[in-house]
Amino acid sequence: MRHGLALAAVATVLTIAAIALWQGLWSGPADGQAAIFFVANGLIALVGLASARTVVRMAAPRVGVRQDGLRWLLAALAILPVTALLLMTLEGMVGRHDDVTDGLNCFIAGTLSGVGVAAALIVWLRRGAPVAPNLAAFYTGIAAGALGSFAHGLSCPFDTIGHLGIWHVAPVAVSAVLGRVAVPALIRW
Template sequence: MNSPNSRKNRDSLIADLTEGLTPVRAMRFRDGALVVGAATLLTGLGVVLVKGFWFGMFEGEAAPFFWVTNGLLLILGLAAATAVITMASPKVGNRYDAPRWASAMLAILPLTALVAVLSDTHGAQGHDHGMTGSLAWMCIRNSLIASGLVAASIVLWLRRGAPVSTNLGGWMTGLAAGAIGTAAYGLSCPLDSVGHLGIAHVAPVAIMAALGRLTVPSLIRW
């Protein structure tokens, strides 16, 4: 079926590639996890150094919703980061369902916030929702900034790898970076009302996911 010419071309290509072979270090999941883990650690340190650490969370001042929100953000960040690190080494049979379920879990928070604000149960008790004016915007902006380093580390990892699901890779990069960055910023944010956490600490994840989908595929396509 192949012409002698094409056979000759392929043999020549094989000879060239063989001649140019150099040893390579296999990309393993743990290497990617270390890269993203280091970026997460640096982000956390940066947040604490620049914005300070809210010690109130360990002194009984934090509402349970604070722990629920940041716990869900960490779970989503972990699930999406695991998926996107795996994407660098493609394989027919890979599945990336966990971040979808974790995203659905996180989506409960803004719905809860909406219900809380509409019914004003917390407001009636004198709590600040932290949703108006500059407070919410400040948290959204700072969380987005805090997501940058993790996003960059994932993109670099994917560019070294061979992602074959580039659009999904974009979503997952944004989800992972947004969730981890927002959780890291949460170390310094003392606002723990349902309204604030459910909106201002979830919006950055959605924004980063959309940004990731729009910008990352062109950076990792090969």
């Protein structure tokens, strides 16, 4: 178990290092400018870590193992986009697209930043014997999307619930679907 988690952690740290070298990390938290930054990125990171742990455990199946904790974390993560949409509706900003370009950049970069984590978890699953490959693939996508979005989020200078709740959570959802579609064929034994 430790080796699988270490593999995912190394992939995440290398991704963060590459992002830090490429575009730098946002200095807002050090300057006291991060209001929602810690809550959103912390929740996204927790979902990624819990998903990665679930995937690593699924490579060595056991009878009676449940994944309820991860489901609760995903429900908690859903609060971010729901809150963002609710606030945007109340403020009359749903139709405005002022930050769409920046949002799309965060969405694309966050999604692509999860590739290393996905590769690490796929390698781990191929070494094991997952009995639920479709579910393992889904959780692989969630882990990759969440840890990739977290890694990229450390460089993002936007600290609003609208931006973080939509554009930083979207990579988790899209990666989950991509993982569910693409990964099962890669981990069959």
